[in-house]
Amino acid sequence: MTQKQYRNIDRYQDLLNRIAPTRLVEQTRQSVIGHEGSLEAFVTALSFEVNRCVMLARGADPRDVLSPAAILVMGSTGTGKTHTIKAVADAAGLKLFVFDVSTMTGEGWRGASMSNCLSQVADYQAANPGEICLVLFDEFDKAVRAESDGGEVASSFSPSQSFLKLLEGGEMPFECDTSKSAAIKTLNLDQVVCILGGAFMGLDALVRKRLSDKSGTTVGFGSSYAAVRTAAK
Numbered sequence: 001m002t003q004k005q006y007r008n009i010d011r012y013q014d015l016l017n018r019i020a021p022t023r024l025v026e027q028t029r030q031s032v033i034g035h036e037g038s039l040e041a042f043v044t045a046l047s048f049e050v051n052r053c054v055m056l057a058r059g060a061d062p063r064d065v066l067s068p069a070a071i072l073v074m075g076s077t078g079t080g081k082t083h084t085i086k087a088v089a090d091a092a093g094l095k096l097f098v099f100d101v102s103t104m105t106g107e108g109w110r111g112a113s114m115s116n117c118l119s120q121v122a123d124y125q126a127a128n129p130g131e132i133c134l135v136l137f138d139e140f141d142k143a144v145r146a147e148s149d150g151g152e153v154a155s156s157f158s159p160s161q162s163f164l165k166l167l168e169g170g171e172m173p174f175e176c177d178t179s180k181s182a183a184i185k186t187l188n189l190d191q192v193v194c195i196l197g198g199a200f201m202g203l204d205a206l207v208r209k210r211l212s213d214k215s216g217t218t219v220g221f222g223s224s225y226a227a228v229r230t231a232a233k
Contacts, residue, residue: 011130012058015050015092015094015132016050016051019043019047019050021043021044021047022104023044024088024091025039027091027092027225029091032084032087035080039084042085042088046088046092046193049069049071050092051069053191053192055057057130057191061114062170067167068166068168068169068190069167070194071194071196073085073196074197074200075199076199077199082098082136082138085136085197086098095124095133095135096133096134096135097117097120098136098137099136099137101140115174118176119176125188125191130191135194137163137195139198140200141201166192169190170188171187171188173184173185
């Protein structure tokens with residue numbers, strides 16, 4: 001084992017110690033009041049995702065590691081979601097990027113596109129190889145455009161189509177417009193933990209409705225095959 005490889009393993013071990021759920025919750029409590037239960041749930045999910053990144057960084061076969069998953073943080077406006085996430089990142093010693101989805105646009109439109117935002121993350125990775133970072137897409141529920149009939153749609157002006165690539169893992173090359181010309185950059189998604197924050201008004205009610213559905217159309221344990229087949233028609 002080379003000295004550089006040993007330093008990397010030692011660095012990741014220190015990171016794993018910092019993101020241990022019990023320790024990380026205690027550290028975060030110094031700057032976050034309340035959020036009982038939700039803080040513990042977020043820290044546990046974050047610890048799981050960071051552990052996945054560390055396994056890949058240490059050379060694990062991607063086929064032996066679970067696919068990346070974004071962490072969904074939902075709550076009403078002003079409840080302290082972003083503050084809590086920043087406090088957890090500070091306590092864990094992890095770099096955090098925050099992008100406001102409500103101000104983002106689709107590729108080719110004037111404004112902050114997905115490639116412009118990810119360019120900052122790619123530049124950080126180039127300057128800090130092997131470092132794991134967090135990317136928070138705040139106001140994520142604004143990624144779709146409201147229609148006049150009350151529905152919602154993802155148009156070319158919306159950045160929503162670009163988010164799916166972030167959940168594929170591996171290296172993602174993308175084109176980014178610089179001040180002079182277009183440049184090709186590469187983002188290592190195996191070293192990025194994505195967090196989606198937003199109010200998601202009505203989502204909790206929809207989940208409760210589906211979980212309490214007694215009509216026999218539940219899919220999974222206790223479901224009725226005939227009822228599910230009828231509902232699917």
